[in-house]
Amino acid sequence: MDDVIIIGGSFAGLAGALQLGRARRKVTVLDTGLPRNRFAGHSHGMLGHDHKPPLDILAEARRQLARYPTIKLVDARADSISGAIDDFSVSTSGGEGLRARRLILSYGIVDQMPDVPGFAEGWGTSIVPCPYCDGFEVAGQHWGLVWSGPQSHNQARLFHDWTDRLTLFADGHDIPSDIRADLASRNIPVVDGRIGAIVHPGGHSAIVTIEPGSDVAVDILFAHPRTKPSASLHDALGLATVNTPTGIALKVDERRETSLPGIYAAGDLANPGMPSVTTATWQGATAGIFAQQSMVA
Structure with missing residues (x-):
């Protein structure tokens, strides 16, 4: 059993994995490889990575995570979640069944393009x-x-x-x-x-x-088109949400914990303010830290 399964391996998910890996917690990150900002040529405003292509930043982050033996990166989609705190089960698109004590949801949102040519x-x-x-x-x-x-x-x-x-x-x-x-x-x-x-x-x-x-x-x-979560796992879990001007976001407390104990959320999926790689990164790190602290006896 993992300590934490992170669903979504972009900026928030990898930041959470880094904190957990440094605490020597066993982590599996599930990722589809489709970050929201993949259409952008450069990412700006992130300290130390200003004006770099976002996919290059993520690739370097994955290379850095390879030095932590307790972190496993898996190219797969999470299809379903069940269970409760200390015993969650996740089924993947590859047919694999995983279990963990905690979950971090960081699968982000997708922009819904209006039906306007161009x-x-x-x-x-x-x-x-x-x-x-x-x-x-x-x-x-x-x-x-x-x-x-x-x-x-x-x-x-x-x-x-x-x-x-x-x-x-x-x-x-x-x-x-x-x-x-x-x-x-x-x-x-x-x-x-x-x-x-x-x-x-x-x-x-x-x-x-x-x-x-x-x-x-x-x-x-x-422009600010409507957005929607890139997966519906939170609906199946019945997690509380909040309305934003362009869509919904998961409701979290100051520890990034959702309405269901043991499940944390970070990044655009749980950010009712202005999304950015900087906020996604600190939210992911915060979720990882508090998930780790919640498991300390």
């Missing part, structure tokens, strides 16, 4: 969600922001630290008059009408086509 093709290059991840490289240029709800108003104000040239695309949404007035006072134009397509001339730039046919060019486009 959106999915530009995701991670000319269409991005996070100014902290990509803003510096395009600072001072003409940004676009697709309205996705009241949180977009806060984002428009936040973007001023990077650029004073921002166009907001209503995309068919009814933006309240008081917000429109505030945007106008900040010299942020609002383009009404639904987005019909997005063309990518090259680099970070995008041309947004507004139905029935006008075009607006921007140097980069920020």
Whole structure:
């Protein structure tokens, strides 16, 4: 029996495994190899790894984990979970049955691309969600922001630290008059009408086509599509969740423990704030530390 099974081997999962391996706890990490930020050319804002491809960072992390004999990395999907604290069972896509005293869920989320031609093709290059991840490289240029709800108003104000040239695309949404007035006072134009397509001339730039046919060019486009967990194991377990502006996240306490004792969660799956590799890493490390401490007699 393992001490901990970690489901999801991206930044959060590997950070948790590192802490547990250094405590000489027996850990198995199950991973499908599909991290959310695999579409990004570079990852930014992570101390010591700024401006490196995210897949390169993960590959180096796996190489470093190889020095810990109690950590096992397995390329497999977890299909089901059963049991309770001190005796969890996990079935994998390869037909293997595993058991552990604790679980860490870090299988992340997936972005649900809207049915707009060109959106999915530009995701991670000319269409991005996070100014902290990509803003510096395009600072001072003409940004676009697709309205996705009241949180977009806060984002428009936040973007001023990077650029004073921002166009907001209503995309068919009814933006309240008081917000429109505030945007106008900040010299942020609002383009009404639904987005019909997005063309990518090259680099970070995008041309947004507004139905029935006008075009607006921007140097980069920020958008926040709906997200969903990349697996449904938490539903089968009945774990408590919280609503976020773009989807749901698992509810955890200050130790990263979920509503079911012995199960911890970290990374985008359990982050109702602004996801990033930095927050995923510290959350994973925190989950690993508290999972280890919970097993000390």
